[in-house]
Amino acid sequence: MNDLDMDFLVGSDDEGRPGRKSRASSGRDSGGRRGRRRKRRRNRGGFLAPMLAVIVLLGGIGAAGFYGYTWVRDVMTPDDYTGPGSGEVVVEIKDGQNASDVAQTLEEQGVVKSVKAFVNAVAQAGKSSSLQPGEYAMRKQMAAAEAVKLLDPEKRLLERITLKEGLRLIDTLKQLAEKTGKPLREFQQAAKNSRKLGLPSYARGRLEGYAFPATYEIRPKMTPSEILGALVERFKQTAEKDDLQGKAKELGRTPHEIMTIASIVQAESGTKEDMGKVARVIYNRLAGNPRLNLSMDSTVMYGLNKYGIESSHKDLESTSPYNTYKFAGLPPGPIANPGDDAIQAALNPTKGDWGWFVTTCPAKQLTKFASTEADFFALKAEYERNKGNGC
Incomplete structure (x- = not known):
């Protein structure tokens, strides 16, 4: 091994002690290691910085997302009260109004x-098409649901x-006034228009005869x-x-004559079966013996504003046009408000x-019923015997 080789393998440290030397121990190599360490430190810093930026960015997006969601939620969720409300208010739904119209009124x-x-609540309840015209008792500041x-x-x-069928107009008006609490005079005035x-x-x-009896x-x-x-x-x-x-x-x-006949049928009949x-x-009688005229007690009573099934001799002296004992033909108009059965009987005797x-x-x-005058007098006698008892 020559001196050069020995110098490569054996050397001394900075204090003169013998030891192994290598190229790594040269000043150039030592600086390289320090450079690599600094580079690794720089690389670690270069990785962390972008990560931190991403974290911050994601955090910002998350916060923005949360507040954005809250804002959207508030925008999409309509203002609504909570609870059943209080007080009372009457709300009217008019014919033809849809859910939006009703919501506007509310x-x-x-x-x-x-x-x-309200529109959302109606849709969720599946009742958009079931809102019916009428008046309803509601409360102030209610939850829409x-x-x-x-x-x-x-x-x-x-x-x-x-x-009921057969009520005279005056009695119809009295019942309506009593049951609605509205003044009778207002009904009487309205009846004239x-x-x-x-x-x-x-x-x-004239309203008499045309105020149809029903519920x-x-x-x-x-x-x-x-x-x-x-x-x-x-x-x-x-x-x-x-x-x-x-x-x-x-x-x-004429239709008016039919309604007049129907009103007499209604007043004179004891049962539906008798009406025809x-x-x-x-x-x-209208087509037959002129001696009889129509001769109906119900019309006489109506003309005198009395009630009953039998006219007195004095009643029959009335000069009212409704005295069908005295005047031939039908009276001027209906004497009551007949129901459909009586109208049907008048049209189909x-x-x-x-x-x-x-x-x-x-x-x-x-x-x-009798077809002869003799039979009629026999029935009249039967009535006299039964009058006042339970038959």
Whole structure:
């Protein structure tokens, strides 16, 4: 091994002690190691900085996302009250209004906080198409979902009024006034306004006979004119169903005459089964013996504003045009408000030759019919025997 080789392998340290030397121990190599260490430290710093930036960025995005979600949630969630509300307010849903229209009304009256809240609540409940016209008792500042529950059609504010067949108009008006709490004079005034009530032209401007008896649902805010208009509208529906005008023409009568006959049938009949026969007696008298005239006690009583089934001799002296004992033909108009059965009987009288009928047992509303005058007097005697007892 030459000296050069030995110098490479053996040397001394900085203090003169012998030791191994290598190229790594040279000044150049020693500096290289320090450089690499510094580089590694720089590399570690270069990795951490971007990571920190990413973390900060992601944190910023997360915060922005949270606040963004909160903002979107607040924007997408409509303003709404909580709880069942308080106080009371009557809200009317009008015919033809949709959920948005109703929501607008509720917001204006302080029931719900926003239109959107109510529309959403109705949609979630699946009741968008079930909102019914009427008046409802609501509360102020209700949660929209609670408001939807109170708009159930079964909870409408309604007065259910049943008007019986055969009531005179004055009695109909009294019942309506009593059950609605509205003044009778307002109903009486409304009854005179035939145009506003929608009466058919053949009614001759009189409501008597055309205030159809049925069961009605009366809303609190309905006026007497609106209530009576509903009765007339129901009559017109029945008249159309029965083809009143067409069948009246076939019988050689006007619709007004048919309604007059129907009112007498209603007043004189004890049962539905009697109606067709009573109608036949009326037609037979109108077409037959002029001595008899129509001779109906019900018309005489109406003209005198009295009630009963038998006219006195004094009653028969009345000069009222409704005294059908004195004046031939039909009276000027209906004497009551007939139901559909009586109208049907007037349009379809039972076939027969009867000229008389007598309620032989008033307590049981038993009516008998006669074709001869002799039979009539026999029935009259039976009535006299039964009058005042239970038959």
